[in-house]
Amino acid sequence: MKQNKKDYLKIILWMVLGGLGGAIGMIGMLYIKESTVGYTLFSDFANFFIENIFYVQLGLAILTYGMVSYWLKKAKRLKEEARIETDEEQDLFDEKLDKLLNSSLLVNSVHLILSFMLFGIAFDDRNPLFWPSLIIFLLVSFVESAVEVHIVRSIQEHDPMKKGDPTSTKFHSVWLDSCDEAERTYIYKVGYHAFITMQNVLMWIFVATLFIKFIFHTGNLTILIVGGIWLTNQLAYFYYAAKENRDMTSVER
Template identity: 30%
Template sequence: MNSNRVKEIKKEDKKAFKSFIIIMIISAIAGGILGGMSIYFKDSLSENLTDFIMNILEAITPFASLVLSLLVIITSCIVYKKLTKELKIWNESDEEDMIDKIEEKLSYILLLSSVNLIMGFFFFGVGFALPSDYLDINLDIVKILSFFGGFILCVASSILIQKKFVNLEKEINPMLKGSVYDTKFSEKWIDSCDEAIKMGIYKSSYKAYRAVTNTCLILWLVCVLGYNVWDFGIMPLFIVTTIWLVQTVAYCLESIKNLKKR
């Protein structure tokens, strides 16, 4: 290796090391403070906070998916109708700026639909996870219908919304292939993308990888504190660690596979 390059690498490491040491010291101090405060939290806040959260979930869980799904459906219908009109105008004028704005709105609706689906699964799980004294839907037919009907509406509407907006994207970009109903939709979609779109997907994927890594680190800290404060037990820490390991190992193995293909 070139000696100048070696010196450059050492200089870069030396410069970064100072910031690294400062971050480690601050993290150690913050960790000590949080560890000490966890005793206070356990004695004064843990029960009150748990009751507060449970009371909120008791009130909103039976109706949350239904309300959220209806809001997403209404928003999607309004935006879809508007986008079809804009797409017709674009076909006649062929303005580049207009199509970029249309695709941006498409992306936001797909994001909204995906978030609604995730929240639907969350509230469905909460409905079964909460103790019966917190969420007693067995005695209320309205809550039962709203709870299960909201979840079904959430899943069905998410699929249909994604189908509509993905098909609209396919009208804009004829080279794109794949049906939302296909189990291999993601693979077919990426294979049909041009290099510019693929590069955008790859950059987004790496950003998502970094976001999940940082989130896992934060959740790990919450689980460690929660072990003492809220008696979480070891399972939440095990789940967070599993997710962290799976996404890290999957990313690294895929990188190795791509290196072999070069």
């Protein structure tokens, strides 16, 4: 009974702290809205950003491709110049190669997401270079998909045990099946931490969209979209948890 009271008090405490944080955030948003200087600066920056978003897309693409190309060339040179004679040298080689390929994959994936975001912003009447923005978005989508396939092929070339066609819809399940037990455990742990992080992030984004609706009268669409993503994330976790539990039960029988 005492433990239950402590749990209830902790829940109330977190709710109070959340309410205080929300109140501070709402006051800040109201200040920006009511402040002529703050609102003008925000509007001017938004207009300037949208009017020049093509150059942002172009600059980010050049920066990304420069970094990824450098790492991939370095990985290729590392494989060509490798002279491995001991297990220790093999482990060091694997570590260096994995770092280069994973860094390339990370930057490539992040840029692809940013490209979608920038194109969404570029789809605006204030953008005088909409068609160039569309063209660079399509080019980025194609090139980065090709780069991702190339990176996966490079990983498979280094480790033939890794299976799966990166252009297939079944790639992730085939890749997971080809991993050993330690690699699967690593993937499961990373996936769980990613799920928990997304739960917390989506909750705060939902709260932010709620405040924005009240202050800027943006309507209910953003609430439905963020809430739908939050709900999907939660249901997907429990769906795959139940599926995994059924598979384990059937194997035991």
